[in-house]
Amino acid sequence: xxxxxxxxxxxxxxxxxxxxxxxxxxxxxxxxxxxxxxxxxxxxxxxxxxxxxxxxxxxxxxxxxxxxxxxxxxxxxxxxxxxxxxxxxxxxxxxxxxxxxxxxxxxxxxxxxxxxxxxxxxxxxxxxxxxxxxxxxxxxxxxxxxxxxxxxxxxxxxxxxxxxxxxxxxxxxxxxxxxxxxxxxxxxxxxxxxxxxxxxxxxxxxxxxxxxxxxxxxxxxxxxxxxxxxxxxxxxxxxxxxxxxxxxxxxxxxxxxxxxxxxxxxxxxxxxxxxxxxxxxxxxxxxxxxxxxxxxxxxxxxxxxxxxxxxxxxxxxxxxxxxxxxxxxxxxxxxxxxxxxxxxxxxxxxxxxxxxxxxxxxxxxxxxxxxxxxxxxxxxxxxxxxxxxxxxxxxxxxxxxxxxxxxxxxxxxxxxxxxxxxxxxxxxxxxxxxxxxxxxx
Amino acid sequence: xxxxxxxxxxxxxxxxxxxxxxxxxxxxxxxxxxxxxxxxxxxxxxxxxxxxxxxxxxxxxxxxxxxxxxxxxxxxxxxxxxxxxxxxxxxxxxxxxxxxxxxxxxxxxxxxxxxxxxxxxxxxxxxxxxxxxxxxxxxxxxxxxxxxxxxxxxxxxxxxxxxxxxxxxxxxxxxxxxxxxxxxxxxxxxxxxxxxxxxxxxxxxxxxxxxxxxxxxxxxxxxxxxxxxxxxxxxxxxxxxxxxxxxxxxxxxxxxxxxxxxxxxxxxxxxxxxxxxxxxxxxxxxxxxxxxxxxxxxxxxxxxxxxxxxxxxxxxxxxxxxxxxxxxxxxxxxxxxxxxxxxxxxxxxxxxxxxxxxxxxxxxxxxxxxxxxxxxxxxxxxxxxxxxxxxxxxxxxxxxxxxxxxxxxxxxxxxxxxxxxxxxxxxxxxxxxxxxxxxxx
Numbered sequence: 001x002x003x004x005x006x007x008x009x010x011x012x013x014x015x016x017x018x019x020x021x022x023x024x025x026x027x028x029x030x031x032x033x034x035x036x037x038x039x040x041x042x043x044x045x046x047x048x049x050x051x052x053x054x055x056x057x058x059x060x061x062x063x064x065x066x067x068x069x070x071x072x073x074x075x076x077x078x079x080x081x082x083x084x085x086x087x088x089x090x091x092x093x094x095x096x097x098x099x100x101x102x103x104x105x106x107x108x109x110x111x112x113x114x115x116x117x118x119x120x121x122x123x124x125x126x127x128x129x130x131x132x133x134x135x136x137x138x139x140x141x142x143x144x145x146x147x148x149x150x151x152x153x154x155x156x157x158x159x160x161x162x163x164x165x166x167x168x169x170x171x172x173x174x175x176x177x178x179x180x181x182x183x184x185x186x187x188x189x190x191x192x193x194x195x196x197x198x199x200x201x202x203x204x205x206x207x208x209x210x211x212x213x214x215x216x217x218x219x220x221x222x223x224x225x226x227x228x229x230x231x232x233x234x235x236x237x238x239x240x241x242x243x244x245x246x247x248x249x250x251x252x253x254x255x256x257x258x259x260x261x262x263x264x265x266x267x268x269x270x271x272x273x274x275x276x277x278x279x280x281x282x283x284x285x286x287x288x289x290x291x292x293x294x295x296x297x298x299x300x301x302x303x304x305x306x307x308x309x310x311x312x313x314x315x316x317x318x319x320x321x322x323x324x325x326x327x328x329x330x331x332x333x334x335x336x337x338x339x340x341x342x343x344x345x346x347x348x349x350x351x352x353x354x355x356x357x358x359x360x361x362x363x364x365x366x367x368x369x370x371x372x373x374x375x376x377x378x379x380x381x382x383x384x385x386x387x388x389x390x391x392x393x394x395x396x397x398x399x400x401x402x403x404x405x406x407x408x409x410x411x412x413x414x415x416x417x418x419x420x421x422x423x424x425x426x427x428x429x430x431x432x433x434x435x436x437x438x439x440x441x
Numbered sequence: 442x443x444x445x446x447x448x449x450x451x452x453x454x455x456x457x458x459x460x461x462x463x464x465x466x467x468x469x470x471x472x473x474x475x476x477x478x479x480x481x482x483x484x485x486x487x488x489x490x491x492x493x494x495x496x497x498x499x500x501x502x503x504x505x506x507x508x509x510x511x512x513x514x515x516x517x518x519x520x521x522x523x524x525x526x527x528x529x530x531x532x533x534x535x536x537x538x539x540x541x542x543x544x545x546x547x548x549x550x551x552x553x554x555x556x557x558x559x560x561x562x563x564x565x566x567x568x569x570x571x572x573x574x575x576x577x578x579x580x581x582x583x584x585x586x587x588x589x590x591x592x593x594x595x596x597x598x599x600x601x602x603x604x605x606x607x608x609x610x611x612x613x614x615x616x617x618x619x620x621x622x623x624x625x626x627x628x629x630x631x632x633x634x635x636x637x638x639x640x641x642x643x644x645x646x647x648x649x650x651x652x653x654x655x656x657x658x659x660x661x662x663x664x665x666x667x668x669x670x671x672x673x674x675x676x677x678x679x680x681x682x683x684x685x686x687x688x689x690x691x692x693x694x695x696x697x698x699x700x701x702x703x704x705x706x707x708x709x710x711x712x713x714x715x716x717x718x719x720x721x722x723x724x725x726x727x728x729x730x731x732x733x734x735x736x737x738x739x740x741x742x743x744x745x746x747x748x749x750x751x752x753x754x755x756x757x758x759x760x761x762x763x764x765x766x767x768x769x770x771x772x773x774x775x776x777x778x779x780x781x782x783x784x785x786x787x788x789x790x791x792x793x794x795x796x797x798x799x800x801x802x803x804x805x806x807x808x809x810x811x812x813x814x815x816x817x818x819x820x821x822x823x824x825x826x827x828x829x830x831x832x833x834x835x836x837x838x839x840x841x842x843x844x845x846x847x848x849x850x851x852x853x854x855x856x857x858x859x860x861x862x863x864x865x866x867x868x869x870x871x872x873x874x875x876x877x878x879x880x881x882x
Contacts, residue, residue, distance in 0.1 A: 037531045039531060040533060090480060093481075095847060182852050184708075184850060185625075208848075216477060267625075268533070405625075407624055
């Protein structure tokens, strides 16, 4: 990573390097600071507010020209106790987690037998006679891949399983965790209700517990389970945190780089998305340190991504009229694995500049992707407003081992991989902020 | 593993194979049954009693000639809730587990600052001024190795840390888990008190949480923690379960093979010690199936190993007068990794027979160890009565990733490795039960 300064020097017209206060470990240092000093930070919580304060303080200390927050109203979902037992014939507790947004049970809980389905489609094809009065268990496994393409086929059960189960009269939903590890962690994540369908509690159990429950049901199809869970939701305020390095020549043309500041409540949100926060803060800081860019570099730390892009939607709504100033946007929100592919969503005439970017990225072992980039979850909302985006695609092979579990902690980040990320972000952001190319064209 | 029947045929004089009801997957099948149908089974609990019932039922179904239980009285330690929070300046919860045997706190818990030590010796060298009124945190890391030799240097803090901390006036003890995984599980395990020293609560935190707490203390040495925990201990009854294949020629000469039936309360005790239970039950079953041995093969499933060899001591006390009948003893209690070394504790004149055993074991990639075998934790108590022992040493490289955590579940067992274990146990046990060698000589 000693070549980092050289890359920057080559990229920037300034040539001469400023005295460096910050180095290529800055992304890791910021991630360490956020995950240690703030820790868990689910939207609306005290941790979330401390994360906002942390971001404002650190942006100022890093020398950003402008720092501000943009408030929005959000549901604040609070996890309470949760316990799931096989009551008979093989009494034992299962490792579970409430799915984000789930209601709780009554004090006495839910006692019922279980009907198991291979996946959400199998549940949809079931009859009320099969399901009524039972707990639905969807036991769909997820496989690993680099791109995260296996998330989509399983996450539907998490998001919509409670609606489909309730339509058929189920008392509760249990899913096998949307995750790829044999470690005994249950993976939480956002689930939704339909106001026209009864709301039922929804939980995930760990992969080993899903295998155990399946074995139990094979041996004892009438096994009885008991679920007791206390959760609640209230309205709260949260904030997107925004900071800028003002452009020297075209300050009203904005290169927006983002990540999300919130995390789920049980881990410290290192991979999701402390690493992204550290990367985009470090990228803009190092760019300014090497010489002010021509265009403005704006860092947006979105609030409440996990609850359903609440902060991103608020940001897009507030900026619908000035989104045209954003010449390019990108987000880091897929862990801390090495970047292996660079994708764009540019106009045809500016694709050549994408190729120029790729030439600089290629030495980092990055491949050229297509021109259908997504940009990242929060930034994708801006993309729907016509903002061009790029995606620096991270290797997500192990991401779903840790995703949305208590096990998402700082030690899961490889500092060397994070430095490779930072190099790529510096190249991409510097080039975008120092050209006059209109990526919409 | 298709050669298993061939090995048995070669070993046994009978030559002709009986119609096989049971095969080389029997050890795994029994482990699966115990961990699924019983699950957690801490000594004195309802799970423990169900495990005893399970063992009696299965010994009978497997065709053992004699099956009985031997009752003993034991402390029954019951885990209650436990919560450890950094209260300020960086509020967050840490993943913890009560150490086995620990008392709880009052309802309001313990609020105190923390003093960190590198290891138990550093604590012992401290002054009361450093410790009084604080929570002691011992942050000693454990490294991996095949033989488990790194357990000893760290487990002292778990066993005796509360005594040493209390001598200096500490309010509670926190240890870094005695474990080798970066997964966010805290490892429980037996701790002891000294009646002459104040009893203080003792917990372990996961390795990532230990690293987090160390970072917090670096940034904020005066950080305040709060520990609330409810545990209780009462007297209960438990049982060793014993079953025999009666010898055809020398029924009063006993080859004793053992494992422990109890487990810690948070996992299903697959590695510790469901695999051992499955192995020794399967070994004796398959030996009988191939033709009755000359000596008696006795399987002992010891109760409450985890609480401090309570069942083993009861067994040794009850059999002090007939221990001379036991010609050889061995125990499987180090997970389910492949056996890599064969050690003995024989008299000099019978060492040649150990070499004969080794010749049969060598094709399984097993090395010859020394003549200072330990035999296993429960069997070591018999060894102190003069019983010769062997150890079939398992590869424990990953054992302490899972040991005493909720993550000790069936999926952590490699069935192929367990089959290799079974082959070795069959060879060793068959040979010991079909010779007239006196291993004491």
